[in-house]
Amino acid sequence: MTYKMDQLSTLSAEHLDRYHRIITEAIGVSRHKELLAWLQGELQHYLPHEILISAWGDFTSKLICYDIVSALPGIRTEYSNPQTLSPLLQGLFNRWVELGKLPYTLGVGDSGFLLEEGGLSCPLGKALQGMRTLLVHGLIDERSDQDCLYIIFSSERKLHDSLGAMQILLPYLDTALSQVTPLAHPEFNAPVLADQPQAGEYWGLSKREIEIMNWVRIGKTNLEIASILGISVFTVKNHLQHVFKALDVATRMQAVIKIAQIRKRGS
Known part of the structure; x- marks a missing residue:
């Protein structure tokens, strides 16, 4: 925090005004359309990019x-391939941890910049071939105790100069994205067990409990889940307690992992 305040104290009135507008607009984001408009607005002055990927979980x-x-055509969550994208995200996360969880940049030719060869034929893979640099930074979401990674890709060679801005703006980037429900993609955000009604009975979980675990898996808090499903927080907690007992686990993340393992064995 001291580092950020020191940075801000050296900025001109023009830059302070721009930062203020960016931060104020971030707080008002609630839909993907608004998020995209915010990312393509004055934020581009400090974090020039064409693609943003937010990643979270264990x-x-x-x-x-x-x-x-x-804003690029076809570059959407629902059109992506988790099997080819996840290794890239894992590699970028590992590098972030190795660097002491500080922001860093990579350029064309640097190890870990692109998807594996099999992923280059998808729309995202083709778009990444036109990118020149990427910037990575992350944080721990105190609401869900999950690591959150943010990666921006740019066709320009300016991102090294954006490291300081990323440190200042990351909390507001996180705020804006946390206020928007993640879009579905084939493996992770699609409803679990939608075509396997017997599996819920095998676990001893109700349809509502499976629905709640879907939202837990993408990082929603009990309060957010209650609001989404139109039930009380107390009801959400009761369902989760039954889930923990049925799966013989003690935490939300253990439950997510256990369900993923059971699904994998059953696939």
């Missing part, structure tokens, strides 16, 4: 959810 267990935001 990276140690390789349970990663993500959302892609871009």
Whole structure:
């Protein structure tokens, strides 16, 4: 925090005004359309980019959810391939941890910049071939105790100069994205067990409990889940307690991991 305040104290009145507008607009974001407009607005002055990927979850267990935001045609979460994108996100996360969880940039030719060869034929893979640099930074979401990683890709060579801005703006980037429901993609955000009614009975979980675990898996809090489903927070907590007992786990993340393991064995 001291570092950020020191940075801000050196800025001109023009830059302070721009930062103020960016931060104020971030707080008002509630839909993907508004998020995209905010990302393409004055934020571009400090973080020039064409593609933003937010990733969260348990990276140690390789349970990663993500959302892609871009103005480029076809670059959408629902059109992505988790099997090819997840290794890239895992590699970028590992590098971030190795660097002491500080922001960093990579350029064309740097290890870990692109998707694996099999992923280059998808729309995202083709778009990444036109990018020149990426910038990575992250934080721990105190609401869900999950690591959150933010990666921006730019066709320009300016992102190294954006490291300081990323440190200042990351909390507001996180705020804006946390206020928007992640878009669905094939593996992680699609409803679990929608075509497997017997599996819920096998676990002893109700349809509502499976629905709640879908939202837990993408990082929603009990309060957010209650609001989305139109039930009380107390009801959400009761359902989760039954889920924990049925799966013989003690925490939300353990439940997510257990369900993922059961699904994998059953696939």
